[in-house]
Amino acid sequence: MTRDEIRDIILEIIEDIDEDAEFDDLDADQPLRDQLDLDSMDFLDIVMELRKRYKLQIPEEDYPELATLTSCVNYLEPKLQDV
Amino acid sequence: MADYQLIIIGGGLSGLAAGIRSARFGQKTLIVEQHSLPGGLNSYYYRQGYLLETGLHAMTNFAAQGNKHAPLNRLFRQLKLSRKKFITHEQLGSEVIFPQTSLRFSNDFTLLCEEIACQFPASIDQFRAMAAEIDAYNPFAEVPWQSARNFLHDRLADPLLEDMLLLPLMVYGNAEEYDMDLGQFAIMFRAVFLEGFFRPQGTIKDLIDMLLEQYSQFEGEIRFRTPVAEILKKENKVQGIRLENGEEITANAVLSTVGIPGTAKLSGWELDIDRYIGRMTFMESISMLPEPQLPPELSGRTILFYSLNDELKYHCPASALDPSWGVICFPDNFQDLATEDKTATQVRVTNAANYSLWQQAAVDKEQYRQLKEKCGQQSAAAVSQILGPYNQDAVFQDSFTPMTIERFTEKRGGAVYGSPIKIKSGRTPFENLFIAGTDQGYLGIVGAMLSGVTVVNQHLLG
Ligand SMILES: Cc1cc2nc3c(=O)[nH]c(=O)nc-3n(C[C@H](O)[C@H](O)[C@H](O)COP(=O)(O)OP(=O)(O)OC[C@H]3O[C@@H](n4cnc5c(N)ncnc54)[C@H](O)[C@@H]3O)c2cc1C
Numbered sequence: 001m002t003r004d005e006i007r008d009i010i011l012e013i014i015e016d017i018d019e020d021a022e023f024d025d026l027d028a029d030q031p032l033r034d035q036l037d038l039d040s041m042d043f044l045d046i047v048m049e050l051r052k053r054y055k056l057q058i059p060e061e062d063y064p065e066l067a068t069l070t071s072c073v074n075y076l077e078p079k080l081q082d083v
Numbered sequence: 084m085a086d087y088q089l090i091i092i093g094g095g096l097s098g099l100a101a102g103i104r105s106a107r108f109g110q111k112t113l114i115v116e117q118h119s120l121p122g123g124l125n126s127y128y129y130r131q132g133y134l135l136e137t138g139l140h141a142m143t144n145f146a147a148q149g150n151k152h153a154p155l156n157r158l159f160r161q162l163k164l165s166r167k168k169f170i171t172h173e174q175l176g177s178e179v180i181f182p183q184t185s186l187r188f189s190n191d192f193t194l195l196c197e198e199i200a201c202q203f204p205a206s207i208d209q210f211r212a213m214a215a216e217i218d219a220y221n222p223f224a225e226v227p228w229q230s231a232r233n234f235l236h237d238r239l240a241d242p243l244l245e246d247m248l249l250l251p252l253m254v255y256g257n258a259e260e261y262d263m264d265l266g267q268f269a270i271m272f273r274a275v276f277l278e279g280f281f282r283p284q285g286t287i288k289d290l291i292d293m294l295l296e297q298y299s300q301f302e303g304e305i306r307f308r309t310p311v312a313e314i315l316k317k318e319n320k321v322q323g324i325r326l327e328n329g330e331e332i333t334a335n336a337v338l339s340t341v342g343i344p345g346t347a348k349l350s351g352w353e354l355d356i357d358r359y360i361g362r363m364t365f366m367e368s369i370s371m372l373p374e375p376q377l378p379p380e381l382s383g384r385t386i387l388f389y390s391l392n393d394e395l396k397y398h399c400p401a402s403a404l405d406p407s408w409g410v411i412c413f414p415d416n417f418q419d420l421a422t423e424d425k426t427a428t429q430v431r432v433t434n435a436a437n438y439s440l441w442q443q444a445a446v447d448k449e450q451y452r453q454l455k456e457k458c459g460q461q462s463a464a465a466v467s468q469i470l471g472p473y474n475q476d477a478v479f480q481d482s483f484t485p486m487t488i489e490r491f492t493e494k495r496g497g498a499v500y501g502s503p504i505k506i507k508s509g510r511t512p513f514e515n516l517f518i519a520g521t522d523q524g525y526l527g528i529v530g531a532m533l534s535g536v537t538v539v540n541q542h543l544l545g
Binding site: 038051 | 107108151160163167540544
């Protein structure tokens with residue numbers, strides 16, 4: 001998957017989790033949680049959804065890697081390169 | 084390989100929410116429910132052409148759509164249900180009525196503050212400070228039991244105000260007698276006073292159908308009329324369940340929503356069972372009134388919490404029923420409810436009852452019927468002191484007792500709020516057997532669903 005595709009997948013998952021999500025002013029380098037007003041339960045859902053879709057196991061110690069949109073893409077790029 | 088990744092015992096609100104959460108991420112999940120209908124304590128039945136709800140007075144934890152951190156909206160996100168499409172009707176307003184004074188409250192917290200400022204001017208500043216303290220308190224931390232009464236008294240130092248605040252919070256969510264755990268008090272204070280009451284559009288059946296639909300969307304399976312007879316174990320691990328008809332089903336983990344005593348009985352979990360059987364149980368009388376004549380100052384109220392004594396008697400009564408305090412609910416009095424096709428107004432009255440005395444009477448059908456009738460009259464007489472002779476031309480009356488609650492939900496002793504000792508972690512002595520629902524500590528409809536979600540998130544998304 002390309003970086004753009006990964007980015008779209010992440011946004012799609014977030015949209016799926018939160019019907020009120022607004023991406024217009026989203027800054028890819030700022031924490032997603034604060035900008036989208038998500039909590040840890042929502043965050044778990046992003047991880048679970050990635051697991052369901054791509055059989056990706058993300059260990060808890062790696063959760064900080066998912067903080068911003070850019071860091072998500074950086075973290076997932078090698079893991080999803082063959083998808 | 085086991086037949087299922089997760090088996091959930093009980094198709095009440097906690098079981099359904101847990102099921103959705105588990106199935107959502109592709110786990111093979113089975114719910115087994117002993118009755119032919121889902122919903123557990125908050126289900127429905129048909130009588131004389133009316134669809135009657137077994138439990139619903141109001142849902143707690145009202146939150147407007149868009150308020151992302153509110154428990155109700157978090158719950159919807161967790162279940163992947165659309166909060167936008169879920170239509171709610173907020174309460175019109177409720178009131179706590181004691182002999183000397185009364186306090187009105189609504190989903191706007193300022194009303195309660197104004198009422199307290201007016202009736203208890205010496206305590207209003209302390210009350211506001213206390214509300215802020217409760218708002219910041221973490222009720223989910225696993226800390227030792229603390230007395231809510233002491234907490235209130237230290238801050239307000241006015242026994243009448245303390246009891247008036249405790250009445251709605253205790254009767255809607257306290258399994259203990261006399262006092263209440265501070266964490267439970269904080270949960271209920273937020274759910275009732277800071278967030279407030281509402282009804283879903285339609286009936287509880289619509290809400291339950293929405294949950295069932297979502298669960299099957301995620302390919303979760305549910306079996307009705309399927310009582311579990313035993314939780315099967317090997318050493319410290321649970322292997323699955325055996326049904327009453329002898330069939331065995333295996334699973335990687337089991338989640339029980341049937342309470343601590345019920346789970347202990349099914350699993351052979353050794354504990355001092357009497358400590359886990361609550362003593363607070365209730366009788367509820369439902370009347371349908373064609374043209375209710377209510378005192379004008381009370382008409383349009385949603386829920387009245389009354390005490391005919393200055394002191395709140397939140398404990399198991401010495402007689403079969405204690406009508407001296409209770410709840411009077413008008414399920415039609417919510418905002419924007421269509422009333423055109425209503426031929427009668429419903430009134431529901433809840434009073435504390437003594438399980439043992441009902442159990443004794445229930446050995447004989449006629450004796451039980453007489454007790455039901457007598458207690459119904461006592462309740463109506465007490466309520467008439469507040470409402471006037473409200474139910475003289477009722478077209479239909481029905482009631483349920485501690486025995487009904489026990490029979491339909493297996494809650495030992497008819498204890499609606501389950502065990503006075505909760506297990507917040509959801510753990511049992513068996514490493515892959517967990518509990519959710521009433522005995523995990525979250526109460527009420529929204530609470531039960533949150534409990535199902537939380538326990539699955541913590542232990543069962545492995
Ligand atoms: C009269 C009354 C009024 C209420 N009013 C309100 C209200 O207005 N607002 C509010 O928020 N809350 C109200 N409640 C409380 C609320 O209904 C409960 O807190 C909540 O529904 C509990 O859900 P639960 O899933 O924990 O338990 P339950 O609903 O008890 O679910 C347990 C399920 O397990 C099933 N079961 C038990 N044993 C077995 C077995 N061996 N095999 C298979 N299945 C089994 C039972 O049949 C049941 O369906 C009321 C309760 C009552 C009784």
